[in-house]
Amino acid sequence: MANLFDPVRRHADTHPDTVAIRGDSSASGGFTAWTYHQLRSRSINYAAALVESGLRAGDRVLLVAPSVPEFVVAYLGIQVAGAVVVPINTMSTQHEVDYVLDDARCALVIAWHTLGSAASAAAQVHGVPVWTLRPGADEGPASTEVRDRDLDDTAAILYTSGTTGRPKGAQLTVSNLLSAGVIGVECSRSTRLDRTGTGLPLFHVFGQASVMMTTFTAGGSLSLLSRFDATAMMAMLRRDRLTVLVGVPTMWNAMLHIAAEVDPGDFAQLRIAVSGGASLPAAVTREFRARFGCTVLEGYGLTETTASATFTDIDRGAKVGYVGRATPSTRIEVRDDAGRPCPPSSIGEIFIRGETVMKGYWERPRDTAEVLDDDGWLRTGDLGATDADGDLRIVGRVKDLIIRGGYNVYPSEVEEILFAHPDIVEVAVIGIPDDYYGEEVAAVVVRRPGSVLEAADVSAWARERLSAYKIPRVIQFVDTLPKGATGKIVKRAIETR
Template identity: 60%
Template structure:
């Protein structure tokens, strides 16, 4: 019977000196990591936490996160990793919705977690540096059914309250196996990321994949472009994972970094949002590094499609379905679309979630009777079977009866030499229904004007796709992974500015 600790246990038995985690103070072997996880499990069990109990975890991407996460798994409890920037009110919601029995948090994150636990009336335990505890290690790691819930990950809650996606033991083990195979990883690989491990990308596609292959994992608790490059140099990374804004930040703020710094890098993986082609091309030109893009969601344990590592990246595409998954593009009636036709993306396979925690209606709304998950994303396949993500279905702009895909407009904006980041959204309009608006950050010192942005777009896009509303900002709103949050852009403010 499986447990998420199995890959760590397997590699601890393989070699006493096999490195699991690389830190600023030195490496942790798989053997040392396993013992820390088992001691942490012993501490939890001594505190009255047992199989099936939910444990809320707030911690940055760090060795301590791994210890707590895997310690929770070792006793068969359910980990509920939440955003480290959550307020006390948000944490209270996660506690009550999941029915958590314990909150575990790092003290440097502030009092929100402890305060929320006190308000709800459950225990709080500080996560100590190094994940150390003095409890006896458990001798009996929980044997779990593959469909037992291992983790509950709360979605962003773009409409209504966040929903908890239940990822099973089988989902997460499969994600590790598929991710490792897709990247061609082995035990000699050195994987690194600045992604938060509480997010599905860092948790499933990076952490689980690294431990499955038996390679080492390097973690940056707070992403900065210089910090990421310094970690890459220090640990001689062979695999690096990030979201588009991370690659863009390294491109624009990497100081004296050049292709030599990326010499050890074998695979660069991008996910979490569509990677603008201009960023991919500029990154390869500067650093000699091809970024391979993939696609997945929390509900599919971060997996769906990935570019073939042997064939290399195809800019603008996220590749074909990964092993053990099926991916289809369907029309509004549910029929498969031919190549070159945009439709909604459906996914089926070993990493599709069990369902939303205590939300049968929400689960039914995104599930078909034969096991397909409706993603709510729009895409199209090309003749080679590679998927291009067009946009979120809910982000589609309909201007005067014409469909405008924000990603297509953003791709054009990123080609402008003075534009660093761009987000395109629909703004209510009395005449056209919606108007196209672009919110942009400029390069430092640029005097780019709104009219110049509109004129640039007019040369490259059909008239109905051209942004009529242009606003410059110092910084676009971003989530914990660095993903641009379009839902946080004030449409009413943009509309008023255009009045």
């Protein structure tokens, strides 16, 4: 029997005065810092109020809040009460909230005080009560017992982005999330002396499992940005003397573009920087190391694997273009179209098995059976290849593969080449319909401010470095690329002319 609250409860007993969490939790810019003792007390008090209201073990609770300390209190309070947390994007529309409320059959909505309109409107339609989460999240001095749970109990339901069909709720168990914390500690070698910071949203699996659970498992402190901003990230790095910084490629790229505000000395105490969510362009890795003397280590995971699958070995260091080897208690296989393991360097679909693989999709046995076999292997839909050392390289999604005139074009390979151009800040490569070739390669580019880069320049750059069939024939310039909550580029939202 266990509970996701166990790591916080354990450290509150052994090191009650250690700061557990820091962050901005008020509209006026107020700053919050709570110790493990305070976090335990507030979470138990919050759980007591939930139980008093009639919430039962196993009930689903919709949680919509930014990355503030109060999110953590509500999240842990739901766990103490033995219920299931259903975190959603703070930018969700009423229609999107309505869908999740109905699909998960939530018994309660908890919404941050500045974000309640969409959630409240949807809840009213379904007759679901709404609690307002306010700064402090102080529900009074009441107390309740921490409910023991089976390791296979569903602790959280996280809805996937819905690239095909309607979003599906990945059921992450008590064991999945506790294991993610243990694996994260082992891979990062975190201790209670570490001070971890992130601009990731906690409602996303990366921030929730890889960052929050890892930090609390180690007993360190977690610094949060309620909304990512490169300048704010640097200020947090300095203020809290962070030893671990976690982000996605667009965040590292944004930090490179405020270099005038950055002193390499700011990174002196930083032990590791961790990147995930998407492949980190080699150009960013090299520039980050050259400018700040800091190496960014990559990992790979999905919502369905509780954000954990591979990580770069700290001792060996980063291998440019790769996301590391399988994490502890995890197996990775790259398989061909016939389901046979691929030899090193051969591209195939990535399959994952291990302690962090989800229980299944909420009330979708057919969808679950399509991706999860009886032996626990998860079919990811990602394309990749391993090298002789077992390190994994991600080349794209199966559905993103561009087939131009019978030749396979992997978007990430083309993006890597284009991103190395000094006047290209961001780029996304996609396939578009073509009457002759079936699909054509298109590149959507964000130029460096002040650049006069033209399509012909991009074509010439690609022609010198890529085979003819991989060269983008359609090149479009935009001011920004659409991004999801973590800063990952959302290709399905890109429109080409």
